[in-house]
Amino acid sequence: MSSAITLSQVRRQLAAMASDYFDLGILRPDGRMLLREAWSSRQIEQAIQQLKRENARGAHIFLRPHGAHALSLVDDLGVEAIARMRDAGFQPALVVETSTRNFQVWLNHGRTLDRSASSSAAKEIAKRFGGDLSSADWRHFGRLAGFTNRKPERLLPNGFAPFVRLRRCEGKVYDAAGTFLKEVKSLAENAVAERLKPIASQLTSREKSVWPLAEFHRNPRYDGDLHRADMAWALHAASRGLSEQRIRDEILHARDLSKKGRIQRRLNYAERTAIKALRTVESIH
Secondary structure (H helix, E strand, O other), rough: HHHHHHHHHHHHHHHHHOOOOEEEEEEEEOOEEEEEEEEEEHHHOOOOOHHHHHHOOOOOOEEEEEEOEEEEEEEEOHOOOOOOOOHHHHHHHHEEEEEOOEEEEEEEEEOOOOOOHHHHHHHHHHHOOOOOOOHHHOOOOOOOOEEEOHHHHHHHOOOOOEEEEEOOOOOOEEHHHHHHHHHHHHHHHHHHHHHHHHHHHHOOOOOOOOOHHHHHHHHHHHOOOOHHHHHHHHHHHHHHOOOOOHHHHHHHOOOOOOOOOOOHHHHHHHHHHHHHHHHHHHHOO
C-alpha cells in the first residue's frame, strides 16, 4: 500500500474516531510494546513513514483514544454479526477489516464514559453480538488501518500479510445509544449490589461503633481510590444506623472535595453516596 493510500486510511479513521488525542501501540516481533501516548492526529500523520518501517519489520500498529472517551471497541466480528448490530440500532461509527472477513467495530456512545461504564458497555456489546470478550474493556487497542496485520495465522494464501482496511467510517452515534447506556447502568448497579451483600452482612454482625472515614481513606484495600473508600464507609455507617444527613455531612467534611467544583456539586456527590449506601443496606435487610 502506497504512503498516500496509507495516509488517507489513517486520516479517515482518526476523523471517524473523533478524539482529541490518541495512544499509539507499536508491538514489535520480540514482544516489546512501544507506547506513544496523547498524540494528536497531526503527530500520527507525521509519523506515517516511521510506522510503515516498523510494520515492514514485523510490528503490529495499534490505536486507541487517549484517556476517557465515547467509544467502544468490539473485536473479532463477522459480516453477519455487524448486520445484526445495524438491525438492532448499533450502527458502527467505524468498521475496520483486520484480515479477510474479520472485523473490528468502534461504536460511538455520544458522550464520554468513565472507565467502569466504558468497560461494562464494551463487554455487554461483545456478549450480545458475539465479539471477543477478552478485548472488551475501556483501554483495549484496535488496529490502525493502512498497515498490515502481522499475525502468522492471518497470512493470505500467497504468504503475504493482509492490509488492515477501512470498510465504514461514518463516525455517527448509534441509534440505540441512549437506551443501551441506561441498561448498562442498571446492570452495573445490580452487579455492585450483589457484590456488596456479603460485605454488608459481615458489617452488620460487628460491633455497632462507627469507624472513622479517615481509616477507610488510608486503607490500602482501596488503593487510593477515595470514591470507593467513601462508598465503603457509607455502607459501613448505614449498616450501623447512621442517618442520611450524618453520612452526607461526614463525607463533605472528611476531605477536600473542591476538585468536584462548586459547593452544589460537592453536596450532590455526598448526598448520592449516602442515599445509595442506605438503599443498598435496606435492600439486604
